[in-house]
Amino acid sequence: MEAKKPTLEDVGRAAGVSRATASRVISGGRKVSDDARGRVWHAVELLGYHPDLAARALAKGHSDVIDLIVIDDAAVMLGSNPYYSRVMSGILSALAGSDTQMRVHVIEQPDAPRRLDDVARIVGVGALLVNVPPELAARFSARCARVVSLGHSAPGVPSVEAENAEGARSAVQHLYRTGRRKVVAVHGKQGNSCATGRRSGFHSASVEAGHEPIGAEGGFCLEAGFDGTKELLAAHPDLDGIFAACDLTAMGVLRALEESGRRVPDDVALVGFDDSFLASVATPAMTSVRQPVEHMAALATRALLASETGPNWHRVEPAPLQIRRSSAAA
């Protein structure tokens, strides 16, 4: 009934060559006569042959898989943070065409070092680290060289990041140039390298515009935006522009402003960071610094596939401002 899956052996037999030759043809090796090559491909077509991934993995020593590794609370964050989805999207687009797959590991904080070690051991073609703190990334990197961190990490750990500081600067400059007179910020998570970059960009742009940098601490979440805004409004009722460290935070800002009776963009202009789909879904549509997450993830993936990463592999991608209604001139 169930026709057994054809193996390389079968292909070789049908093509009148040995299994080894068939293997060479299929693996793209160049040391084969055009004649044999043709016969093998023909046989493959004829038999409907498909390589057995497990067997190949065993023979080669590692499977054709890119491992995405995220440290977070699986239940909560994966479902409510567009960032991760964008990363996957980028990986998958880089994988399209190749027969490499994507595997996802979400690791929760308790016991993260051990779990990371476990994963490091089984990594396939390479691993992408997301939201992995520098110390853990370094540890991982020591166990598995085929790795790239999304966002700046420990020295020696390959990474790709966005121009966070420059992005934040351009956001603030935009606000002042379009007539705002007092721009404040709700920052990201303390210690996070992206947050730090954006904070310093906000800082320098404020100073350059002749203003004292005013900001509230945050944590890349909705509540941070909401609470921070309430706090800032109380201390600075005359503020007319807000820079949020991420779109989710910006959503919180939006709600706080609405509850306080301030209109966006009429009374207060708002700029977020990420330019995730939240920005385009918000009312009013939100101006946001575009972090090219998909692009960055794809870049890293391609580098891993080509095994061109190394301790000094680093990329920094531009983060252009995406202007929408939330920052329209008053």
Place this chain on the structure above:
Amino acid sequence: MEAKKPTLEDVGRAAGVSRATASRVISGGRKVSDDARGRVWHAVELLGYHPDLAARALAKGHSDVIDLIVIDDAAVMLGSNPYYSRVMSGILSALAGSDTQMRVHVIEQPDAPRRLDDVARIVGVGALLVNVPPELAARFSARCARVVSLGHSAPGVPSVEAENAEGARSAVQHLYRTGRRKVVAVHGKQGNSCATGRRSGFHSASVEAGHEPIGAEGGFCLEAGFDGTKELLAAHPDLDGIFAACDLTAMGVLRALEESGRRVPDDVALVGFDDSFLASVATPAMTSVRQPVEHMAALATRALLASETGPNWHRVEPAPLQIRRSSAAA
């Protein structure tokens, strides 16, 4: 330098048993003496042994992986649809503890049948189908029995779905009971089984409340909500309640209402469907029918792991209403 990874052989030797016995112990087989079992685990600990997944996969015939299969446009949808993230979240939580991994395949429409066949061939423990139309799901199911569809599918295809009709009904009833007098709908994608269920729920609840069902067609996207609302407002300026087929659509409704100068919930009450994080992030926070996506995905995953699915495996989960500000009494 690099100490070779210990193999089962090594473990057996260290424990004074054969490789086979060591394998039995580790694979949880019960046919081993407590004595041997203890010595093997001890050796495992001692050597830091970890099974080679590829080898195991080859020997067993399939790898320890759950395959998530989505048909959509990778670039666009994965990054902008919370639904998929929630599915992954559910799968991962069901996988926590086991040493099974999750693999993700996003297949784009052109050439979907072939791509699905490819994936069907390499499925590990089982596959979860998301957004795969019934015909394709049936085809897949014919090639790989270890499968569950998220959302009702073709007959004979195991599935888990939410009580779409009941959820929609309760949403509409809620609106009428809290004083609304003309509730309309923006529906989901034509032909989609979830959309159909919600549509019929809206329909019956409207009729029961003594109203003619009024709705606009949609497609589970932001634009649908926006355009549909504009259209409905034009034809029915007296509407004071809107049921949207999904949260994303509801976001579009929100924007259209805002642009038309209608206040939510003062002038118009709004209820979405899904209760994704969009609902809690929106301003005002959105009332939504909770689709327990994570739970459903976890359920399916556990069933696959226990291989307790079969052609007649079906689950229907309740979809309770989550009330927030967008439907507060006027």
Place this chain on the structure above:
DNA sequence: CTGTTAGCGCGTTCAA
């Protein structure tokens, strides 16, 4: 209960 023996399907030497 345990050890022995075959494969699982493929990559990769090493000669020819």
Place this chain on the structure above:
DNA sequence: TTGAACGCGCTAACAG
């Protein structure tokens, strides 16, 4: 350029 042979690490029959 090609083929034969070995090994990857593990599971599953089959004897004992």
